[in-house]
Amino acid sequence: MSQQFVQGRSKGLTNASFxxxxxxxxxxxHKLVAESLEELGMLGNAIGMAxxxxxxxxxxxxxxxxxxxxxxxxxxxxxxxKRCLPDRIVFSYQGDGDFAAIGIGEGxxxxxxxxxxxxxxxxxxxxxxxxxxxxxxxxxxxxxTTSPQGRNAARQGLPMKVCEMFATIEGAAYVERVSLxxxxxxMNAKRAIKKALTYQRDGRGFTLVExxxxxxxxxxxxxxxxxxxxxxxxxxxxxxxVFADRxxxxxx
Amino acid sequence: MSKLLMKGNEAIARAAMLGGCEAFFGYPITPQxxxxxxxxxAMPAAGKIFxxxxxxxxxxNMVYGAAGAxxxxxxxxxxxxxxxMQEGISxxxxxxxxxxxxxxxxxxxxxxxxxxxxxxxxxxxxGGGNGxxxxxxxxxxxxxxxxxxxxEAFDIADTYRNPVMIAxxxxxxxxxxxxxxxxxxxxxxxxxKPWATTGHGRGEQRNIINSLYLDPGELEQHNLSIAEKYKIxxxxxxxYEAYQLEDADYVIVAYGTMxxxxxxxxxxxxxxxxxxxxxxxxxxxxxxxxxxxxxxxKTKGILCAELSLGQMIDDVRIAVxxxxxxxxxxxxxxxxxxxxxIVNAIHHxxxxxxxx
Numbered sequence: 001m002s003q004q005f006v007q008g009r010s011k012g013l014t015n016a017s018f019x020x021x022x023x024x025x026x027x028x029x030h031k032l033v034a035e036s037l038e039e040l041g042m043l044g045n046a047i048g049m050a051x052x053x054x055x056x057x058x059x060x061x062x063x064x065x066x067x068x069x070x071x072x073x074x075x076x077x078x079x080x081x082k083r084c085l086p087d088r089i090v091f092s093y094q095g096d097g098d099f100a101a102i103g104i105g106e107g108x109x110x111x112x113x114x115x116x117x118x119x120x121x122x123x124x125x126x127x128x129x130x131x132x133x134x135x136x137x138x139x140x141x142x143x144x145t146t147s148p149q150g151r152n153a154a155r156q157g158l159p160m161k162v163c164e165m166f167a168t169i170e171g172a173a174y175v176e177r178v179s180l181x182x183x184x185x186x187m188n189a190k191r192a193i194k195k196a197l198t199y200q201r202d203g204r205g206f207t208l209v210e211x212x213x214x215x216x217x218x219x220x221x222x223x224x225x226x227x228x229x230x231x232x233x234x235x236x237x238x239x240x241x242v243f244a245d246r247x248x249x250x251x252x
Numbered sequence: 253m254s255k256l257l258m259k260g261n262e263a264i265a266r267a268a269m270l271g272g273c274e275a276f277f278g279y280p281i282t283p284q285x286x287x288x289x290x291x292x293x294a295m296p297a298a299g300k301i302f303x304x305x306x307x308x309x310x311x312x313n314m315v316y317g318a319a320g321a322x323x324x325x326x327x328x329x330x331x332x333x334x335x336x337m338q339e340g341i342s343x344x345x346x347x348x349x350x351x352x353x354x355x356x357x358x359x360x361x362x363x364x365x366x367x368x369x370x371x372x373x374x375x376x377x378x379g380g381g382n383g384x385x386x387x388x389x390x391x392x393x394x395x396x397x398x399x400x401x402x403x404e405a406f407d408i409a410d411t412y413r414n415p416v417m418i419a420x421x422x423x424x425x426x427x428x429x430x431x432x433x434x435x436x437x438x439x440x441x442x443x444x445k446p447w448a449t450t451g452h453g454r455g456e457q458r459n460i461i462n463s464l465y466l467d468p469g470e471l472e473q474h475n476l477s478i479a480e481k482y483k484i485x486x487x488x489x490x491x492y493e494a495y496q497l498e499d500a501d502y503v504i505v506a507y508g509t510m511x512x513x514x515x516x517x518x519x520x521x522x523x524x525x526x527x528x529x530x531x532x533x534x535x536x537x538x539x540x541x542x543x544x545x546x547x548x549x550k551t552k553g554i555l556c557a558e559l560s561l562g563q564m565i566d567d568v569r570i571a572v573x574x575x576x577x578x579x580x581x582x583x584x585x586x587x588x589x590x591x592x593x594i595v596n597a598i599h600h601x602x603x604x605x606x607x608x
Contacts, residue, residue: 044452063454063458065449068460068461073313083275084325106309
């Protein structure tokens with residue numbers, strides 16, 4: 001009996017093996033972004049920004065032109081490219097350290113200018129690559145290597161609600177938070193990615209998709225428990241849904 | 253030839269456009285604001301990109317992005333702003349991207365002041381960013397030279413895939429001088445940019461702009477290959493002016509506005525039969541080391557004059573290799589010396605030079 005592949009690797013991904021830990025959902029997000037670019041016919045017209053963090057090597061994985069950017073600066077680099085090449089699809093792929101901590105200024109101003117770029121923001125509530133330190137999105141009570149007693153609001157401040165903040169910015173055409181805790185959530189995440197990229201193609205302005213993502217290794221959980229934790233605990237503080245969907249301010 | 257009376261910063265802006273600048277990203281800072289002000293009108297009118305960023309950190313990273321996309325891109329700033337850009341400059345050099353940086357220098361450290369200074373010499377030639385990298389940097393002394401260099405700068409940056417900085421002290425940015433914008437500048441072969449991320453590449457064709465090499469062997473190779481490029485720059489791109497070195501009793505080393513003041517001092521000294529020559533570095537990096545070989549053995553000493561408390565003097569000492577006594581004259585904080593102060597420094601040149 002001959003075998004037929006009904007599901008293959010997206011053309012948006014190279015053949016390189018992912019460098020992510022077992023059970024981490026970065027791989028799913030990569031796949032969804034790649035499939036979306038492919039299905040929207042954007043491959044070969046896209047330029048991606050790799051950031052600093054677990055996804056630092058994403059330039060090895062997305063099969064399109066890529067720029068590796070300094071920590072937190074992906075939105076500024078993307079702005080430089082998009083202003084010069086306005087008909088290309090320009091996206092950044094950033095973690096919570098890169099986008100929400102060191103790069104929050106660049107993100108806010110890119111949105112404020114209605115910069116016509118798409119940010120894929122991966123929130124796993126921890127610094128994964130450096131070994132599990134506290135992130136701006138670490139939950140209250142969550143233990144990390146730099147909040148060993150658990151994050152305490154008085155001592156370490158409150159977890160940052162990125163989508164809620166960006167929704168207040170008029171230049172942000174589309175802001176949605178999604179999760180990957182089950183197949184249905186994964187399909188929903190892909191819908192959000194495609195919507196953001198479509199908005200960019202149509203020149204509607206800044207688009208942001210936040211993904212609640214797992215870090216089983218640094219959370220000290222099994223992959224399944226980690227998925228469950230995003231669904232229950234994380235999504236409680238970071239509710240899923242659309243935070244902004246504006247007709248569109250374009251740069252023109 | 254038609255000369256115009258122009259303010260320095262405006263001349264810089266116009267020369268950048270004549271040099272082929274396709275995109276400008278910058279953040280306001282005194283004393284260079286006339287550059288972005290001029291370009292904010294002229295660039296869009298010419299169908300080019302102008303964007304005011306939210307910070308110097310953002311500007312230099314926008315430059316990184318646009319340069320990586322293959323565009324001729326520039327930013328301008330002044331000393332503290334250039335300090336903020338150092339990380340980005342290191343990344344640009346590491347990823348081997350061409351761009352042009354204009355630094356209209358003011359006094360430091362910290363917020364310092366807004367008056368002319370040359371206290372960025374070390375920041376420019378040593379780099380505040382991490383890693384083994386160099387910025388090909390020019391320090392013109394008048395507007396004509398500034399304009400001529402800017403018109404060449406994009407070609408030079410493209411040739412070496414490296415940042416090129418034009419560093420002028422605030423006086424050159426703010427003063428008015430006559431300048432011929434259309435004076436022909438040397439033309440270099442047009443460089444194609446097959447490495448640029450233009451969004452048209454997939455598979456074998458795709459391009460990656462990157463400065464990350466996790467394998468130490470690969471990173472060393474990358475460093476060695478960049479170092480090879482710097483060696484070629486040192487061989488081919490050193491510029492300086494040697495002025496009246498023959499039989500000079502003393503030789504002054506000065507650049508930019510300080511060199512102009514020293515010219516007047518040299519004339520005054522000639523009246524009392526003291527022959528003084530000058531080495532004026534035009535490239536700060538690479539520093540014109542070989543120029544010092546043409547100093548006459550009769551020369552009694554070398555005076556390094558700077559609008560700082562002594563930064564270039566380290567390179568002067570390296571270049572002189574102990575062959576002549578060296579003394580230093582400097583003013584800081586935006587204070588401009590009278591030519592007579594330099595005349596006095598020559599008259600009172602310490603025997604054997606300044607104590608180390």
